[in-house]
Amino acid sequence: MQNVSFTEALDALVARDPRYDREAYTFLRDSLEFTLKRRRKSRKEEPGDVPAAELLDGFRLHALKEYGPMARLVLDYWGVRSCEDVGHLVFNLVQAGIFSKTDRDTLDEFRSGYDFDEAFVAPFRPAKKTLSTPPPSAVQPGS
Numbered sequence: 001m002q003n004v005s006f007t008e009a010l011d012a013l014v015a016r017d018p019r020y021d022r023e024a025y026t027f028l029r030d031s032l033e034f035t036l037k038r039r040r041k042s043r044k045e046e047p048g049d050v051p052a053a054e055l056l057d058g059f060r061l062h063a064l065k066e067y068g069p070m071a072r073l074v075l076d077y078w079g080v081r082s083c084e085d086v087g088h089l090v091f092n093l094v095q096a097g098i099f100s101k102t103d104r105d106t107l108d109e110f111r112s113g114y115d116f117d118e119a120f121v122a123p124f125r126p127a128k129k130t131l132s133t134p135p136p137s138a139v140q141p142g143s
Contacts, residue, residue: 009096017092020085024078027066028089029098031059049102052109055090056083060119072120083113 004012006029010022035050035058050058063071080086087110093099 004097006098009093009098013092013096017088019079020089020092021078024075024080024089025093027063027078028059028086028093031055031062032099034058034062034065049105052087052090052105052113056086056110056113059086060114063120064123069124072116075116075120082116084111086110086113 010025013025014020014022032050032055035055038058038061039050039054063075067074075081080089084107087107090099090110091101091107094101
């Protein structure tokens, strides 16, 4: 088997599956690296298989760190609109020989991920203000 560079693999992936921008694949690779670094810092473990839930969490945190309130817009531009899309990216990279998987890894694990609006939009919504007492009214009833 001939080794293919990441750039060559992306060219083939984008040609075969044009749903996703090549930047989405690069960002996913960077998200995996981000996730592995977080794992090493928090658990002091050697890298191993990264379950879908852990990768999705790293993907979310990395997107928020890199793009802040624009994360949802950037991901949408790349064609990534749900956790299932992240799974499709992963399995496309597996098929290209860039990522590996175990027999336990399935697309269903990605389908049961989080809601993109809750993950990327909700953190930036203004907090709802609640008033403890109603404001004084300028007009009194019966006046």
